[in-house]
Amino acid sequence: APDIDVKAVKADLDQLQTIADGHGGNRAHGQPGYRASLDYIKGKLDAAGFKTGVQEFTSGGAKGYNLVADWPGGSADKVLMAGSHLDSVEAGPGINDNGSGSAAILEVALAVAKADLKPTKHLRFAWWGDEEDGMIGSTHYVDSLKSDEKSKIDSYLNFDMLGSPNPGYFVYDDDPELEKVFKDWYAAKDIATEKETEGDGRSDHAPFKDAGVRVGGLFTGAESTKSQAQADQWGGKAGEPFDPCYHSACDKTSNVDDTALDRNTDAIAHAVWELSS
Ligand code: PHE
Ligand code: CA
Ligand code: ZN
Ligand code: ZN
Ligand code: ZN
Numbered sequence: 238a239p240d241i242d243v244k245a246v247k248a249d250l251d252q253l254q255t256i257a258d259g260h261g262g263n264r265a266h267g268q269p270g271y272r273a274s275l276d277y278i279k280g281k282l283d284a285a286g287f288k289t290g291v292q293e294f295t296s297g298g299a300k301g302y303n304l305v306a307d308w309p310g311g312s313a314d315k316v317l318m319a320g321s322h323l324d325s326v327e328a329g330p331g332i333n334d335n336g337s338g339s340a341a342i343l344e345v346a347l348a349v350a351k352a353d354l355k356p357t358k359h360l361r362f363a364w365w366g367d368e369e370d371g372m373i374g375s376t377h378y379v380d381s382l383k384s385d386e387k388s389k390i391d392s393y394l395n396f397d398m399l400g401s402p403n404p405g406y407f408v409y410d411d412d413p414e415l416e417k418v419f420k421d422w423y424a425a426k427d428i429a430t431e432k433e434t435e436g437d438g439r440s441d442h443a444p445f446k447d448a449g450v451r452v453g454g455l456f457t458g459a460e461s462t463k464s465q466a467q468a469d470q471w472g473g474k475a476g477e478p479f480d481p482c483y484h485s486a487c488d489k490t491s492n493v494d495d496t497a498l499d500r501n502t503d504a505i506a507h508a509v510w511e512l513s514s
Contacts, residue, residue, distance in 0.1 A: 239352065241344050243499035247490075249340035250278055250332055250471035262486065264325040265334075266367035267299030274323050275304050278343055278364055282306045285350035287362075294366070294377040297356035298377045301366035303374045308349055310444070311359035317513045318361045319394040319505065320375065322368030322441055333493055336461070338396030339364055341502040345509055356513035363415035365441050372401055373421040379448050388450050393454060395442035396505060399481040400498035402475040404457040407433035411446060415453030415512070422507045428500065429470040435461050446473070455504060457497050459483045490505030 253274055257263055260270030261327070281287050287306040294301045304323070319507040320340030325331020346362045354360075367373035379387070392415055408419045410432040423430045433456050460480020468475035482488040 238506040239348050241348055241482040241502045241506050243502060246340045246344050246498055246502050247495065249343055250283040250490050250493065252337050253336040253340070254330055254332055257325070263327050263329060264299050264323070264331055265276045265327040266324045266370060266373070267297060268327065271366065272302065275302055278323065279304055279337065281343060282346060285347050287346065287350065290383070292378060294374060296367045296370055296373040298325040300398055301374055302470065303366050304360045304364040304379050306346060306379070308346070308354070311356045313359055313403060314389045315354075315358040315391045316361055316389050317358045317391050317509070318510060319361060319396065320363035320365055320441055321396045322374070323364040324367055324369055325488070326369050326484045328484055329482070329488045331487050332490050333398055333400050333402070333480055334483060334488055335368070335397050337398060337498055341399050341498065341505055343398055343450050344502060345506045348506055349509065354510070355494065356432055358513040360509065360513055364375050366442055372441050372443055379444040387450065390445070390450045393442060393445040394505070394508060395440055395452060396501070397436070397454070398438040398457055398459060398480065399501040400493035400495070401457035401459070401476055402463065402492055402494050403463055403479050403481070404494045405463060405471060405479055405499035406430045406497070406500075407435070407454065407456040407458065409433045409454040409456070410444070412451040412453055415425060415451060418511050419455060419504055420509045422504045426485065426500070435459060453508070455501050457494070457501070461488070
């Protein structure tokens with residue numbers, strides 16, 4: 238897999254910040270900054286040759302949108318999916334939560350196009366609407382699939398909060414094979430990882446898991462506190478939250494750890510290449 242330039246991921250985060258700044262300070266479901274975020278991501282994917290679609294749903298009296306992007310080719314009955322929620326809370330611009338995952342999978346998707354990857358499996362990327370009100374967009378997507386379409390999803394990989402400023406390196410432990418693909422990448426770089434436990438059932442992998450799809454993913458921590466043992470292995474500040482700006486107005490571009498964002502984006506590229514081959 239290629240090494241993804243973290244500068245490209247950060248340039249996307251700058252764009253999402255500019256969108257929030259121009260639309261009342263957030264990119265929340267039902268607010269204009271959400272749709273502007275989706276249009277930004279969609280424009281890049283369309284230009285790169287992805288087949289994109291926007292799935293609409295209604296939540297809390299407002300229209301919501303999922304963006305789904307298919308890379309043409311691969312076996313239609315073995316689909317590898319990677320997804321991130323694109324909405325923020327209303328309190329802030331949502332750059333770590335979850336501009337970080339959204340930009341990371343965008344740059345991995347663009348790298349797939351650049352490499353003109355011809356994977357054995359079919360590759361599909363998704364940006365979910367209205368995660369923050371209870372995984373509404375991803376649940377709508379899973380519910381919209383017929384049972385044979387569900388059974389064709391080989392795996393779903395979820396990326397929510399990849400650049401927490403006091404980062405931990407957490408790997409979803411829901412499926413041993415998917416967990417191993419990520420753990421091996423970090424181990425080769427001598428970076429310690431821990432099993433992800435803070436997020437069980439708390440992000441867009443949950444509806445896939447409930448539907449019987451195997452799931453995996455990465456996470457750098459939200460409002461819970463980094464222990465001394467975790468600070469010893471990862472650096473950063475013990476006794477402080479992984480993300481002190483979680484769901485706050487200060488979740489801006491300054492609220493991202495570049496090293497964590499870089500490593501996690503490269504780890505996603507590794508997993509996408511490996512698991513789709
Ligand atoms: N889904 C949570 C949010 O968007 C964040 C989170 C992700 C928390 C993963 C725990 C684990 O607010
Ligand atoms: Ca990189
Ligand atoms: Zn606008
Ligand atoms: Zn959130
Ligand atoms: Zn989130």
